[in-house]
Every structure is written in structure tokens, then in C-alpha cells.
Amino acid sequence: MIKHPRVLGTVRLSILKDDTTSPEKQRHAVEHWASGPAVDGRMVGFAEDLDVSGALHPFKRPGLGPWFLERADDWDVLAVWKLDRLSRKAGHFAEVLEWCQKRGKTIVSVTEGIDMGTPMGKMFAQIIAAFAEGELDTIRARALSGSRARKAKGVWIGGVEPFGYRFERQECGGKKLAQDPDYGALFQEIVERLKGDWSSYKIAVDLNKRGVPTWRDHLRIVKGEKPRGIEWTSNAVRVVVMNPTVAGIYTYKGENVVDENGEHVSITDQPLMDYAEWAGLVASLKSDRPVRRATPSRSMLGGVAVCLECGSRMSSNKKTKPDGRVHHYYGCNAVNTGTCDKPGRIRRDDLDQAVGVFVETVLGPLPVMERVGNAISQTKVELAEAEEVLDRLEADYLAGRFKTDVQVERYWGQHEFQSAKVERLRAEIKAAEDAPGWITTGRTNAEEWAAKDDEQKRVFLRRHGITVHVGPTEDGNRRVVVKMPEVAEIPEAVGLHAPEGYRRVEREAEYILPRQRAYKRK
CATH class of the missing domain: 1.10.287 (Helix Hairpins)
Known part of the structure; x- marks a missing residue:
């Protein structure tokens, strides 16, 4: 191994729960190994893949894949907690190992003490990878056999009830899953809100404000136990919705169980959501994943507006003046690093108003449609x-x-x-x-826009592909460029259809905002 290597840590977990600690354990083990005197390496980042099966090829994983395809020059050593965190497929493992060898990179399993930069390490790694694949096949075979028995009997023997379901005793013995009336309705509420431009963060805040227990606390309350008081988080909301069990699909350790025809095995006759509808919702949530930040923005354009000079996103900030007045503005995130020569900065109210005018002018007259x-x-x-x-x-x-x-x-x-x-x-x-698969709701996008709060408007802008760029002009004013794709380019899931004969005058607008609060169209 080279001296002072650049270490890329990888974390994978098949099932993510609200009380999961395994990702932190994996990160800590990798960091401890990299900082040890025998390695003295420098961490360049972590590739996290939570709720990702070990059967998925590492090159295709959303967290790890880009480090192979786009950032291969940024690291020397790929460090994993255990080899099965990298892959449970011997064929996939061999491909990754060959890829690393051709580029002079090394794979290390920090808890198993395997360094694939040595001949002995390579041999042990291949053996362990083969056992991991055998274990995966055994898990699938065992799960399939058990699921067949469950399906034949119509009973559930899988442990704790999945979100939104409760046990019903069968006359012939055993337990069957049926919808929990309260949390089944809560799931439908969450889904409708996600479809209605609510972010998962906003939903979590609302559930906590209303005092709605998380699912695990709900089960404790039902059993007469004291709840732990775990609060909802943005990630917990997404995990609930994206879990296949809400669509009635049986899973085992993060793997969907299929029958001899390759079809998903059902866990109940009363799923919370039709599978096809659930799959469409999950696809939209994955493509609509917001930019990660430590504290979710509560402004309309935080994380949406982009600096025209350097391309960095802009965040909402505030400054208190000597007289006590609070001044809110959007500022380029690169201003603190000094990497932007002309960082964008603009009053928050001015930019919000300009974008609102654009939406009302361009999208406002269009009707909101619903699919039949x-x-x-x-x-x-x-x-x-x-x-x-x-x-x-x-x-x-x-x-x-x-x-x-x-x-x-x-x-x-x-x-x-x-x-x-x-x-x-x-x-x-x-x-x-x-x-014809669409009908009009009788509402226009202008009416929809007016009824939304700032967080919902931010989700609306992202879903419609609307971009906002801000930069200074030569005379010290603020230049704002707002663009959106053609209606035909917007995903059908948004439900946006232009009436026959409708022609939009423009899908791009430029505004010059002087330092005073008024603005004018250029």
C-alpha cells in the first residue's frame, strides 16, 4: 500500500430504520483504520448506500457508483467495514477487484484484516466473496420456501408488524396482516401530501407538531409499554413510503422475495397501496431527491437559486441591522470559501416576487390535470x-x-x-x-401556486424543472434569469398539459432588479 493514501470509505445497509446505528458503526471503523499509524491516510469521503441490496452491482449503486465512474482519480484505497458491504456477488466483486488492480488501487476490509494489495489478501477476499454469494443464495432460497408456506396458509410469521399493518388472528391458527386503521390512514395522508408538493421534511415537522408517534412507538403504546419519544425525520418519512411492504411485497433482509415465476410474493391481501402506483411514486421520489443539507431550507428558493457566476447554490441568510430590523437575502454558498469572483446576493423578497411573477405568467393560465x-x-x-x-x-x-x-x-x-x-x-x-387519460380539475396553476407555502413552492419549482440564476450586472444591479423546459419535456406525472392551441410567449425571462425593492422586466 502506498504511503499516506487517500481513503474512500463505503457504507452499505440493506434496510434502514429510524433507530439504525450500523452506518455510524461502519463509518467509525473505517475512520479509525485510516487514521491509525500503520496507514496514516486521509479520508476523502464516504460513499453511502442505505436501503441498497448487496446484490446490486457496486458500479450501479447511487452512492458508490459515481466514485468509480466520475471520481476515480480522487482516491487510492477503497475501505469497507466487511467485504459483504461492498458486494454479495462473487462476480461483481471480481469485476471491482480487477478494475482497481488496473488502476493501481487497493480494497481493504478493515474489520477482517484483508488488504487486497497483497497476494494473500486477494486469495482470502475471493474465498469470502464466494461464501457471501452462497449466503445470499441460501437466504433467498430459505425466504422463498418460508414465504410459500405463509402464502399457502395466509398467515404472517415474520416478526414485528410492518408499518401500517396489524395482526389478525386466524380461526385455523396463526396471524394474518391487515391494515391498521389509524396508520393506514396516516400512510395515505403522507402519500397525498408528497404528491401535493409537500417535502418529507415538512411532513416530519407537521407530524411531530401534532404529536403523532412513530411506528415503533405506536407499537410500544399498543403493547402498554412506554414510548421512547423518537421524533419523525425527513429520512424516516421517505423510508416508510419507499419500503416495498406498504405495497404488500414480502422482503427478507432487504431483498424482495419472488416466486418460481419471478413474481413478487405478497404479504397481505390488503396492501396499503397498489404495487404499480407505489413503484411510480418511488421512481418520482428518487428523481426528485432534494439537495442534501444539514438544515433544510425553509425559504422558497434556498437550494433552488444558483449563482450565475460560479454555479454554486444559494442559501437564505439574514442580517440584523443596528436598528433591530432583520434583512433577509439569498447569498452564494461559495462566498465563504472565496472561490467565486462575483458571488450572487439578492434580497429574498425581491427574488421570490420575480420568480412568482414568472410562474404566474408562464404556468399560471395552464389547467391542473388529473389522470383517469x-x-x-x-x-x-x-x-x-x-x-x-x-x-x-x-x-x-x-x-x-x-x-x-x-x-x-x-x-x-x-x-x-x-x-x-x-x-x-x-x-x-x-x-x-x-x-384520453387526463381530465381537468377546474383549477389553474396560478390558483395552485397561490395556495402553497414557501416549502411547497420550492418542491413545485423542482418538479417542473424551473431554474433560477442570480448574478450582478456591470452597473451594480442584480440580474435574474429564470428558465423552464417546454411543457412536453415536463414529466407526465406532474399532470401539466397545455390546452389545444395554447402557445407560451416565453419559457425564459430575464429580470434586472435594482437595489431598491421595485423591479422591472428587461
Whole structure:
């Protein structure tokens, strides 16, 4: 290993709960190893993948992937808590190891004492990776066998009730999952708010203000135990919504359990949400993930407005004047580092008003639409999953992984089932696209905008792809450039459709805001 290496730590967890401590444990172990006298390394960052399966290729993980594809020159050593945190697939592990060897990089398992920069370390790593893959296959087989028995009996033997469900005793014995009336309704409220431009942070604040217990505290209260008083967080709200169990899908240690046809195994006849609708919602939440910050912004344009000079995001700040008046403004985040030559800075009220005028002028007249029946986007998500299963089956077959007669027979059965499913979903999408699928709500976007608070407006701007750039002019005024994509480029999930014959005069506007509070269109 090279002296004083640049260390990239990686953290992975299959299931993230509100009281999870494993990520902190993994980070601490890696930091302790890197700072030790034997290594004397420098941490360059952590690639975190929470709620991510060990079967997902490291190159495709949202946290770790960019460090391979975009930031490969920024680190020398990839340090993991244990090798299974990197991957549970021997094939994936071998690809990552080969990639690192070609580029002079090293993989280290800090708790297992394996340094793949040595021949002995490479040998041990390959053995452990093979055992990890075998363990994953065993877990899946055991889970599938158990789930078949549960499905046949209609009972639940999986431990603590998933969010929004309660146990119902069966006459024949055992317990069945049914919707919890209170938290089932709470889940529907959370979903409707997320669809209605509420951020997960705002939802968490509201639940805490109302004194709504978290799910684990609710279960303690039901059992007559004292609640721990754990508060809702933005991440806890997202974890609840993005957990497959709310769509009635059985999971085992973060892995979705499938039957012999590759279909998801159900845990209940009364899911909180239809699977196709849930998949569409999760896809929109992943694409709409807000910029991470220590304290979520409560202003309309914090994290949305961008400095025209350096491209850094702008945050809302305040300054108290000697007479006690508070001055609110947006400022370039790079101003403290001195990396921006002309940092953007503008009164908060002025910029909010300018963007509000743009939205009311450009989007205001357009009607808010609602899709009739299931959204096409949800069916497309289901189609993509079916095509992915089919592709994986064919790749495994071509790679010779089905060796016995039984395995080959099962392969053709699954292939036939998934092929028929792909054809059916494609036909459903075509039929839905040929038929009118939207109706007007009778409301305009101007009315919707006026009813939203600052946080909801920020979510609205992000979902519609509206960008705001701020910079100084040569004469000391403030230049504001607001842009948005064409209506056709906005995702259908937003529900924005232009009426026949509608032509927008502009989708880009520039404002010059003088130092006084008035502003004018350039």
C-alpha cells in the first residue's frame, strides 16, 4: 500500500430504520483504520448506500457508483467495514477487484484484516466473496420456501408488524396482516401530501407538531409499554413510503422475495397501496431527491437559486441591522470559501416576487390535470422491472448458469411467464396512450401556486424543472434569469398539459432588479 493514501470509505445497509446505528458503526471503523499509524491516510469521503441490496452491482449503486465512474482519480484505497458491504456477488466483486488492480488501487476490509494489495489478501477476499454469494443464495432460497408456506396458509410469521399493518388472528391458527386503521390512514395522508408538493421534511415537522408517534412507538403504546419519544425525520418519512411492504411485497433482509415465476410474493391481501402506483411514486421520489443539507431550507428558493457566476447554490441568510430590523437575502454558498469572483446576493423578497411573477405568467393560465385511472408511468415502471427480469434470465442462461435439467426447465417456465407479462404490459401502455387519460380539475396553476407555502413552492419549482440564476450586472444591479423546459419535456406525472392551441410567449425571462425593492422586466 502506498504511503499516506487517500481513503474512500463505503457504507452499505440493506434496510434502514429510524433507530439504525450500523452506518455510524461502519463509518467509525473505517475512520479509525485510516487514521491509525500503520496507514496514516486521509479520508476523502464516504460513499453511502442505505436501503441498497448487496446484490446490486457496486458500479450501479447511487452512492458508490459515481466514485468509480466520475471520481476515480480522487482516491487510492477503497475501505469497507466487511467485504459483504461492498458486494454479495462473487462476480461483481471480481469485476471491482480487477478494475482497481488496473488502476493501481487497493480494497481493504478493515474489520477482517484483508488488504487486497497483497497476494494473500486477494486469495482470502475471493474465498469470502464466494461464501457471501452462497449466503445470499441460501437466504433467498430459505425466504422463498418460508414465504410459500405463509402464502399457502395466509398467515404472517415474520416478526414485528410492518408499518401500517396489524395482526389478525386466524380461526385455523396463526396471524394474518391487515391494515391498521389509524396508520393506514396516516400512510395515505403522507402519500397525498408528497404528491401535493409537500417535502418529507415538512411532513416530519407537521407530524411531530401534532404529536403523532412513530411506528415503533405506536407499537410500544399498543403493547402498554412506554414510548421512547423518537421524533419523525425527513429520512424516516421517505423510508416508510419507499419500503416495498406498504405495497404488500414480502422482503427478507432487504431483498424482495419472488416466486418460481419471478413474481413478487405478497404479504397481505390488503396492501396499503397498489404495487404499480407505489413503484411510480418511488421512481418520482428518487428523481426528485432534494439537495442534501444539514438544515433544510425553509425559504422558497434556498437550494433552488444558483449563482450565475460560479454555479454554486444559494442559501437564505439574514442580517440584523443596528436598528433591530432583520434583512433577509439569498447569498452564494461559495462566498465563504472565496472561490467565486462575483458571488450572487439578492434580497429574498425581491427574488421570490420575480420568480412568482414568472410562474404566474408562464404556468399560471395552464389547467391542473388529473389522470383517469392508473398512470401510464406506473405501468412503465412495472414493464421496466419485467424486462429487467427477462434480461437477467437470458444473461444467466447464456452464461451457462442453468446446468441441471430441473434448472433449465424452471428457466423456460420463468422465461415464458415474463415474456407474456412484457407483451401484456406493452399492450396496456399502448392502449392507454391511444385513449384520453387526463381530465381537468377546474383549477389553474396560478390558483395552485397561490395556495402553497414557501416549502411547497420550492418542491413545485423542482418538479417542473424551473431554474433560477442570480448574478450582478456591470452597473451594480442584480440580474435574474429564470428558465423552464417546454411543457412536453415536463414529466407526465406532474399532470401539466397545455390546452389545444395554447402557445407560451416565453419559457425564459430575464429580470434586472435594482437595489431598491421595485423591479422591472428587461
